[in-house]
Amino acid sequence: KAGVTQTPRYLIKTRGQQVTLSCSPISGHRSVSWYQQTPGQGLQFLFEYFSETQRNKGNFPGRFSGRQFSNSRSEMNVSTLELGDSALYLCASSPQPLREGTGELFFGEGSRLTVL
Amino acid sequence: GESVGLHLPTLSVQEGDNSIINCAYSNSASDYFIWYKQESGKGPQFIIDIRSNMDKRQGQRVTVLLNKTVKHLSLQIAATQPGDSAVYFCAEGSNTGKLIFGQGTTLQVKP
Numbered sequence: 367k368a369g370v371t372q373t374p375r376y377l378i379k380t381r382g383q384q385v386t387l388s389c390s391p392i393s394g395h396r397s398v399s400w401y402q403q404t405p406g407q408g409l410q411f412l413f414e415y416f417s418e419t420q421r422n423k424g425n426f427p428g429r430f431s432g433r434q435f436s437n438s439r440s441e442m443n444v445s446t447l448e449l450g451d452s453a454l455y456l457c458a459s460s461p462q463p464l465r466e467g468t469g470e471l472f473f474g475e476g477s478r479l480t481v482l
Numbered sequence: 483g484e485s486v487g488l489h490l491p492t493l494s495v496q497e498g499d500n501s502i503i504n505c506a507y508s509n510s511a512s513d514y515f516i517w518y519k520q521e522s523g524k525g526p527q528f529i530i531d532i533r534s535n536m537d538k539r540q541g542q543r544v545t546v547l548l549n550k551t552v553k554h555l556s557l558q559i560a561a562t563q564p565g566d567s568a569v570y571f572c573a574e575g576s577n578t579g580k581l582i583f584g585q586g587t588t589l590q591v592k593p
Contacts, residue, residue, distance in 0.1 A: 370525070399581075409526070409571060409583035422579040456525050465579035468533075469516035473525030 368393065370459050370474035378480045384445040387477045391438050391459030397421075398440040399464060399471065400432060403454040412455075415440050416463045444479075452481045494590040501559040503587050505572035508553060512574040517546060517557045520586070521568045529557070529570075559589075567591045 371390040379385050391398050400412040411424040415434035432442040438459075444451055455478075458471035495501045507515070514533050518526035532539045532546045532555075539546050545558040555572050569586040 401583075408585045409573075411580050411582070414579060424580065458525070463579060464575065464581060465577045467575075468531045469514050469573060469575045469581060470528045470531060471526075471581075473527070475523070475525050 370457060370472050372455075372457055372474035372477050374477055375475065376478050376480075378482060379447050380482050381447055381449060383447050384443060385447060385479060386441055386443045387455055387457075387479075389440045389442075389457035389459075389474060391440070391457075392472055395459035395461050395472070396438050397460045397463050397467075398434060398438065399458050399460075400440070400442050401456045401458065402426070403456055403476070404452075409456070412442065414464050421463055421465070447481045449481050452479060454478050491585070492588045492590065494592060495562050497562060497564060497591050497593050499562055501557075501562045501566070501589060501591075503557045503559075503570050503572075503589065505555040505557075505584050506553060507555060507572070507574050507584075509574060509576070509582070510550070510553065511576055513576045514574070515546070515548060515555050516573045516575065516581075517544075518571045518573065518583075519566075519568045520571065526571060562589075562591050564591050564593060 373388045397416045399414040402410050413423045414421045418434045429445045434440045454476040456476045458473045516531040517529040520526040530541045543560045547556045571586045573581045573583045575581045
């Protein structure tokens with residue numbers, strides 16, 4: 367069974383640009399959640415999608431958005447990039463929504479975003 | 483506010499010894515707690531979880547202990563191996579649907 371796939375793995379953007387990251391969950395998993403990982407703040411929850419609906423959102427500005435498609439693939443978008451958005455963006459999938467699960471998530475290897 | 487913290491940023495152990503990684507949490511309403519392992523260049527990997535109504539749970543070479551009285555969680559790794567070298571995160575979850583992660587402890591295994 368293929369794992370969670372994230373693309374691109376690395377990207378460099380400049381301030382003010384926007385970026386779209388993609389996540390393909392494990393087959394059969396309908397929940398996709400996104401996380402930002404930085405050395406200073408650790409792993410922070412961005413949002414979760416289940417069956418194409420956003421189920422929950424973390425404490426991030428509106429520049430961070432996402433969506434999920436009918437095949438459960440998900441994208442997240444960050445607009446008007448700031449230097450502080452440089453981070454590893456991880457997505458994770460699970461069969462059930464986070465609120466119904468045990469916390470066992472399957473993570474991808476992440477997309478490392480550098481904002482110059 | 484809610485927070486999950488780890489007592490030590492780095493833990494260095496000798497190969498073959500047992501490792502204990504600690505975590506403190508503040509949200510007494512959390513339903514479950516999880517430990518993740520993250521190796522360099524990879525995403526976190528689920529190790530073990532424990533429900534809030536349990537005190538102890540064992541897996542393969544790992545044991546998680548939950549002390550709700552002092553809001554403390556620990557991960558014990560038996561016979562630590564070089565392949566156990568990684569950053570370990572604790573996290574807490576509830577029916578809010580959010581996972582709150584701790585900052586992480588780096589485990590270094592000396593041969």
